[in-house]
Amino acid sequence: MASVVVSFSPVEDAEALWGACQGWGTDEKAIISILGHRNAAQRREIRQAYHHLYHEDLLNLLQSELSGDFEKAVYLWILDPADRDAVLVNAALKKPSVDYRAIIEISCIPSAEELLEVRRAYRIRYKRSMEEDVASHTIGDVRKLLVALVSSYRYEGDEVDLQLAESEAGILRDAIKDKALNHEEVIRILTTRSKLQLRATFNSFKDENGTSITKGMHNAKHEGFPSAVRAVVRCINNHKKYYEKVLRNAIEKFGTDEDVITRVIATRAEKDMKEIKDLYYKRNSVTLDQALMKETSGDYKAFVLALLGNQD
Amino acid sequence: MASVVVSFSPVEDAEALWGACQGWGTDEKAIISILGHRNAAQRREIRQAYHHLYHEDLLNLLQSELSGDFEKAVYLWILDPADRDAVLVNAALKKPSVDYRAIIEISCIPSAEELLEVRRAYRIRYKRSMEEDVASHTIGDVRKLLVALVSSYRYEGDEVDLQLAESEAGILRDAIKDKALNHEEVIRILTTRSKLQLRATFNSFKDENGTSITKGMHNAKHEGFPSAVRAVVRCINNHKKYYEKVLRNAIEKFGTDEDVITRVIATRAEKDMKEIKDLYYKRNSVTLDQALMKETSGDYKAFVLALLGNQD
Structure with missing residues (x-):
């Protein structure tokens, strides 16, 4: 979301969105040029203004006019x-x-x-x-x-117990060795400890074993529980790297996974998409925008590229 | 907490509490007559006023001057x-x-x-x-x-699914029959469903089995997990009846359990203590106040009786 308008009128936007959906055919370009350049607070105001003007949820209008991946992306993007x-x-x-x-x-x-x-x-x-x-x-x-x-509500302060990190790294190591990642101690550790504490635990694992915990779990790579545990570790350890990989897999997949691409972009566009894009470029030697230009199409393509900060 | 003062000065109270702890001996009566008649908001103001006046937490003062069950009760009572x-x-x-x-x-x-x-x-x-x-x-x-x-954050709206209640009552019935209350479905139901939904499930159990679910669990009465499950059911079904029983057991126990009495009274005094007291009288043919007068003593007795609304 590089290019958000600074001065905007929610009423004018609401009217323009309404106009884009009147008559024969829908003006998708207009919809993209508006919604692709409004931040969360602005989108909320537009939705409120639309409701005030037309006594209907803007989402209903757009859902009835749009379809497919584009519809899903616009829908998710408008929500709080x-x-x-x-x-x-x-x-x-x-x-x-x-x-x-x-x-x-x-x-x-x-x-x-x-x-x-x-x-x-x-x-x-x-x-x-x-x-x-x-x-x-x-x-x-x-x-x-x-x-x-x-259900978690993790502690988020600075306190880290290094001794605990060491002992719990040992529990994780044993579970990996025994191929018993479903052990309830593993679940307890990963679901209740603070993220800082867990990062200390993962570091301790690396110090002790000379390899990262995700690599350590690599043997148990098959789908299902071990891969869920790995996802937890990766989300807590470095979620930007995690997202880079999720995008890479979704794009490389035979028959690109638009749902996943939409989920990541709608969720991160206003947060840390720039860093994820940098990681993507570093890892793939092609920009995320270029990859999406190649692998997606139509209004959907135009919309996600707008969310990534491309000018239309 | 029948008798809370209406007009009060947090500064005067803070000074009086300070005064009650000066010189030889502590004036417990003064402490009881103040703290026993102030509601949560007033106690918070007194604690703030005390901190402002003496640059110390009122709790520190009281902890250093009081002792035993009385100290614990005063401590819990002052907390938010x-x-x-x-x-x-x-x-x-x-x-x-x-x-x-x-x-x-x-x-x-x-x-x-x-x-x-x-x-x-x-x-x-x-x-x-x-x-x-x-x-x-x-x-x-x-x-x-x-x-x-x-970790729960239960749904609290009105929607109840009676069909679901019936089917989950069946799961609970089977678990009781098989003496397998630790089955993960039982834990899932009791820890995630809304309280209204669970009450419908418990009612359905009663309709189907001609006995309440707590009675149904009676066979598995021994301490440990089944008794924990029963406590969950009772807290959700009717927590006032549950508290009546907790108080009864604590009072009847050989060597009265002051910790439990304090916990219940400090927690419920400003909520539904009156109804718990009514239930207690109905069940025991003696008022809770009379029972506590007999089974407790000293400043502790005076304090809990004040919290129950007795004039000192």
């Missing part, structure tokens, strides 16, 4: 951040095979208070608690891990 | 409610055998937002998250139950 995360968790639970990565991202990367906001938004929107839905859509070890993650 | 609950959870964890009842009460009886306040207070006071400490001080089934309870 906590509400968007709630929608993403719910969507992840409704997939034929639960998309645990989305749930891990949303529960491990935001601050404790941000995660609480997501839980509040979830309760308002779905009339159930988030942990309730996670628990009833999952089973076994993944359930234990995910329910504990979405 | 969320902070008090945080202290109670921490104290419960530090007992030689973790006092799971206190943790169950504090995680099941308050509202979702009140529980979050306790988690915030815990983090500030102990520099760790509450679930982190619960997880590292407990093991096995009790750990699974308690960590999920203290």
Whole structure:
């Protein structure tokens, strides 16, 4: 989001969005040029102004006029951040095979208070608690891990216990050695300790074993629980590097995964997308924008590129 | 807390408390007559005024001057409610055998937002998250139950799914029949469903089985996990009846359990103590005040009776 307008009128934007959806055909370009250059607070104001003018939710208008990946991206982009995360968790639970990565991202990367906001938004929107839905859509070890993650309210102060880090690094090492990442001590450590404490634990693991904990877990690389545990470690250790890899996989995948691309860009565009883009370029020797230009198409392409800060 | 003063001066109270602790001996009567008749907001103002006047926490003064059960009661009484609950959870964890009842009460009886306040207070006071400490001080089934309870943020709206209640009542019935209350489905249901939903489930259990779920669990009455599960059900079903029983047991116990009495009275005095007292009288044919007059003594007795609304 390099280019946000500074002076803007929510009423004029609302009217322009309404106008773009009248008559035959929809003016997607107009929609992109407006929404692609408004920050979260501005989008909220536009949605309010639209409601005031037309007594309807702007989302309804756009959902009826747009379609496919473009519609999904615009929809997620307009939502308030906590509400968007709630929608993403719910969507992840409704997939034929639960998309645990989305749930891990949303529960491990935001601050404790941000995660609480997501839980509040979830309760308002779905009339159930988030942990309730996670628990009833999952089973076994993944359930234990995910329910504990979405329920966490981690300590966020500076205090780190290095001795504890050392002893808990030992517990993780033994679990990796025994191929028992589902051990309840592993889940306890990863879901309750503060992120700073966990980073100290991961560092201690590296010091002791001469290899990073994610590399250490590499043997247990198959899908399912071990890969969920690895995602937790990576989200806590360095979520920007994690996102770079998620984008890389989504783009390289046979039949590009637009849902994943949308999720990452809608979630990070106003946060740390620039750094993720830098990491992407470093790792792939091609810019994220170039990669997306090649692998996506149509209005969707124009929209995500606008969110990445390209001028249209 | 029948008799709270209406017009009061926090500065005068702070000075009087200071005065009560000067010279030889402490004027406990003065302390009781002040603190026993001030509500939470007033106590907070007194503590602030004291700090302003003497550059010290009022708690330090009182802790250095008082002792035993009386000291503990005054200490808990002065704390803000969320902070008090945080202290109670921490104290419960530090007992030689973790006092799971206190943790169950504090995680099941308050509202979702009140529980979050306790988690915030815990983090500030102990520099760790509450679930982190619960997880590292407990093991096995009790750990699974308690960590999920203290992390919960239950839905609190009106929506109840009666069909779900029926099917989950069946799960609970099977678990009771199989003496497998530690089944992860039981923990999932009790720790994630809304309280209204759970009451519907408990009602459905009664309709189907002709007996209440707590009676149904009666066979598994021994201490430990089944009794923890029963406490959860009772706290959610009717916490006033639950507290009546807790007080009854604490009073009837050989060598009265002052810690429990203090916990209940300090926690409920400004909430629903009157109804708990009514239940106590109905069940025991003696008033709670009379029972405490007989079973407690000294300044402690005078203080808890003041909190129960007795004139001194």
